[in-house]
Amino acid sequence: MISNDIIVESQDFNIKDILTCGQVFRYELNPSHAVVHSLDKKAVIYNKSDSEIVIESEDREYFHNYFDLDTNYSLIKQSLADMPLMRDAIKFGSGIRILRQDAYEMMISFIISANNNIPRIKGIISKLTSGDHFPSASELADYTLSDLKGIGLGYRADYLYKTSRTLIGGDFDMQKPLSLDGNTANKYLTDNLQGVGPKVADCILLFGYYKMDVFPVDTWIKKVYNDIFGDNLSPKVMRNKLISLYGDLSGYAQQYLFYNKREQSDD
């Protein structure tokens, strides 16, 4: 019997960095191991030795792709190292990888994330899922508005109510963003999905469509930007300046910067 386990070198792979850098909400981080959920699939991750990590699951191929194991993060970090602000951030989050998550799950998760904090986001998503099952769009559409409000969504209940219906309505093309550049894809999402603005759209594109020419600007990135450059620009201008700075590596750069700032600011 062939094992489904994946063995990964720990060089560019750190469980805590990957799970707590803000890209994924359905995980548990334990001293001895971690568990991560993607749609209805689950993987258990643990350190086998100082140099090796094991990923256990029932779907080796899925999680090979999910953990982006065909991308060389040493090269990415090398390319970013000489760019502004990056050196400390890369050192701090050296084990980050951008997970290739499901686009639909990212839509739901990041609609919930708007003007919200991470523990609460995790709690709400946890209430939406039953066991390991993440609700499909049509299952979400079966919830009444008061059902959704009852799990603490607040005004975001209306966003999920409407967006779930858009997604099952047939006019929205889930594959469309794949063929578009970052800016055009961002517009496609914000034009069609309730509760998806520029920032949430960039998160969906980065984590759900693996597009690197986007730069989610949230409160933490604003702090980073203002710390360094001092000027208080609009999120849109800030985003465009950052993308022109980091180019096709913007998505990676954003995660290192976000993780660094947020963790260093913990009380």
Add this chain to the structure above:
DNA sequence: TCCCAGGCAAGGC
């Protein structure tokens, strides 16, 4: 009590 959290929609200009 006020401020904040991976912001967005709507309305006014």
Add this chain to the structure above:
DNA sequence: GCCTTGCATGGG
């Protein structure tokens, strides 16, 4: 186009 305002909820 840009700018302002209101917004549910829970934690500090």
